[in-house]
Amino acid sequence: MFKIFKYSFFDLMRSRWSYVYFLFYLILGFVLLFLNNDVSKAVITLMNVIIILVPLISTIFGIMYYYNSKEFTELLLAQPIRRSSIFMGQFLGVSGSLLLSLVLGLGIPFVSYGLFKSTAIFDFSLLLVVGSFLTIIFTALSFNIAISNENKIKGFGYAVLLWLFMAVIYDGLFLMSLIVFEEYPLDTFSIAATMFNPIDLSRTLILLKLDISALLGYTGAVFKGFFGTNLGLMTSLLLLILWALIPIWRLIIKSQKKDF
Amino acid sequence: MVVTLKHIIFLVCILHWSLGQSETIEVCESCEINSVKDAISRAQATDTILIKKGTYKEFNILVDKPLTLIGEDYPIIDGEDQGEIIRVVSDNVTIDGLFIINVGTSYTSDHAAIRVVRSENYLIQNVVLEKLFFGIYIEKSNNGKIYHNKIIGDAKDEYNSGNGIQLWYSKNVTVDRNIVQGVRDGIYLEFSDEIVINNNISSNNLRYGLHFMFSNDDVYTNNTFENNGAGVAVMFSKRIKMVNNIFRENWGTTAYGMLLKEINDAEIIGNTFEENTIAINIEGSNRITYQKNSFIKNGWAVKVLGACYSNKFEGNNFLYNSFDVSYNSKLNDNVFDGNYWSNYTGYDLDKNGIGDVPYRPVKLFSYVVNRTPETIVLLRSLFMDIIDFSEKVSPVFTPDNLIDANPLMKKVL
Incomplete structure (x- = not known):
């Protein structure tokens, strides 16, 4: 598995797209900091970017990589290598290179701007953790889509749809249902609904840090228990880990049963 | 403020001079006079009672002559939860330098x-109060000063706790440099006009840091209100x-930095509101000027x-708030002009420091949240x-x- 991981990783590291992705974050980080002159405001803007762009790029990158290296995968399958290590190696290669671009691309401008001396260090590291989780989750989901769809166009369509659904449509439906059922007690429902979408979950994690004073404005014991204590942070992190593990597990199962 | 102090000193001097024979009576645990009550009963008007370090278990001490009570090294007056002290x-x-503890809790009175009733020209300073019900209660007493006291309560519930400093039907009182913690309302004013409240620190109180009811023409400056149920309630x-x-x-479901209810013609200038759930909550308040607040x-x-109606928000800084302004109706008669909004995304092509595109501070989302929290x-x-x-x-x-x-491009300093 490690050999395949190494191969995928260095293959991607040599490719143009990793550099583009890295440079994008590098420029974004520098521009944000030099235009704003304020680390805490930059963190807010960065949150919006991470929550939307990281899933999109991970999804597209993952699905493209899978389809592009399909012939190579088939060649590997002819060798005496375990299937799980082939797919896990590839998956780790893709997500690893994306993670590296993200962390370095954002880390360098912030560190050079004096992050370690600022109070925003916790907010920033939370952003990086959330970004890493989103990278892993969405790469894994896109691999799942790719392995279930032989047709490239279809797979690509599903992947983009997945992103669109998670990033925009889900929240729309969520809001509609909250307004339609506003007569009913909704606090448990609204927290539960957040859990079923990794993007919402990541957003909640960051909100806990940035907007806690607004979140505590709502009268409700469930909200207060969730947002007012460490319970919110712990549950959200735990569920993010779960969100990462389940698609990876399905990827392994599926790859072992699939007839190539 | 300074004028009042001088005024009082002047008056005291005049009194001393005119009567010409004020004495100092010492109270200590081993002296002939070993209780404050005893000292007061022996004292003549304008005398000074010097209370030495020690513990005096007394309550219902009645000061019915113009006396000066001075504590040396903070003598403890322990009310043993019996009632008023x-x-x-x-x-x-004048009451100066006492340490008063264990005020009795009562549901009927x-x-x-320290309670001042229908008296004038009083001065209460350097007093420390602990384990109290009500702290300093000024009742129908004008022209006084409450200066540099420390009130530390241990209130748990609103129904059986009292206020730190309470002014009732009193005019022209100065409340300066006090520290009030852990009571129901830090400072409470009812029917009290022309009060000056400066440099106080009111924190961790159950209800409000400072509370106005039916009180007009009051001024409060340079105070700090932290982690109260609501910072200041002006009603x-x-x-x-x-x-x-x-x-x-000031965090929580009904926590406000400032709660304004039925307030007219007020001025709110140069205040800082930081990390409150709701910085200012306004209800039925008209003709208020908000300037240079952050x-x-x-x-x-x-x-x-x-x-x-007719409120004006000019030259304020709105920095990184989750919601800048929230309305629950479609009507607006208030003016927002020349503020700095950190959420503003417009541009300034003519470089006059004012954004070329107007800013809308009310988001649709705040309307949605008002409807479905x-x-x-x-x-x-x-x-x-x-x-x-x-x-x-x-x-x-x-x-x-x-x-x-006219949204500003740079922060108002």
């Missing part, structure tokens, strides 16, 4: 550590000036709940940003004349 019913009384009062105060971390990282900077979990989601944007382009739910036509 000191009651002043004479003019020109408001026992206070049913007129012409209050609120200048350079700090309101911090709203930093609050949940809601300004929440307007109807019947607020649970939607707060969707804060900062892409979907909300999209519908906020469409509302910004063509307002349907939010007041369409609510704009800041």
Whole structure:
């Protein structure tokens, strides 16, 4: 598995797209900091970017990589290598290179701007953790889509749809249902609904840090228990880990049963 | 403030000089006079009673002559939860440097550590109060000063706790440099006009840091209100000036930095509101001027709940609040002009420091949250940003004349 991981990783590291992705974050980080002159405001803007762009790029990158290296995968399958290590190696290669671009691309401008001396260090590291989780989750989901769809166009369509659904449509439906059922007690429902979408979950994690004073404005014991204590942070992190593990597990199962 | 102090000193001097024979009576645990009550009964008007270090278990001490009570090294007066401790019913009384503990709790009468009744020209300073019910209670007494006291309560519930400093039907009183913690209302004013409240620190109180009811023409400046149920509640009062105060971390479901209800003609200038759930909550308040205030990282900077007319917001800083302004109606008669908004995304092509595009401080999302509070979990989601944007382009739910036509490009200092 490690050999395949190494191969995928260095293959991607040599490719143009990793550099583009890295440079994008590098420029974004520098521009944000030099235009704003304020680390805490930059963190807010960065949150919006991470929550939307990281899933999109991970999804597209993952699905493209899978389809592009399909012939190579088939060649590997002819060798005496375990299937799980082939797919896990590839998956780790893709997500690893994306993670590296993200962390370095954002880390360098912030560190050079004096992050370690600022109070925003916790907010920033939370952003990086959330970004890493989103990278892993969405790469894994896109691999799942790719392995279930032989047709490239279809797979690509599903992947983009997945992103669109998670990033925009889900929240729309969520809001509609909250307004339609506003007569009913909704606090448990609204927290539960957040859990079923990794993007919402990541957003909640960051909100806990940035907007806690607004979140505590709502009268409700469930909200207060969730947002007012460490319970919110712990549950959200735990569920993010779960969100990462389940698609990876399905990827392994599926790859072992699939007839190539 | 200084004038009043001088005034008092002058008066005291005149009294001393005219009577010419004020004495000092010493009280200590081993002296002939070993209780404050005894000393007061022996004292003549204008005498000074010097209380030495020690513990005096006394309550219902009645000061009925113009005396000066001075404590040396903070003598402890322990009320043993029996009731009221000191009651002043004479003019020109000074109480200085006492440590008063264990005021009795009662559900029928408001026992206070020090109560001043129908008296004038009093001075209460350097007093420390602990384990109290009510702290300093001023009742129908004008022209006094409450200076540099420390009140530390241990209130748990609103129904069986009292206020730190309470002024009732009193005029022209100065409350300066006091520290009030852990009581129901830090400082409470009822029917009290022309009060000056400066440099106090009111924190961790159950209800309000400072509370006005039916009190007019009062001024409070340079105070700090931190982590109270609500920082300051101003209700049913007129012409209050609120200048350079700090309101911090008043968090919770009904927590406000400042709660304004039925307030007219007030001035709110140069205050800092930091990390409150709601920085200012306005209800039925008219003709208020807001200038040079900074709203930093609050949940809601300004929440307007109807019947607020002719208020002016000019030259304020709105920095990183979750919601800048929230309205619950489509009507707007208030003016927002020349403020700095950190959420402003416009540009300034003619470089005059004023953004060329007007700013709309009310987001559609704040309207949605007012209607269905649970939607707060969707804060900062892409979907909300999209519908906020469409509302910004063509307002349907939010007041369409609510704009800041001259948003500043740089912070107001």
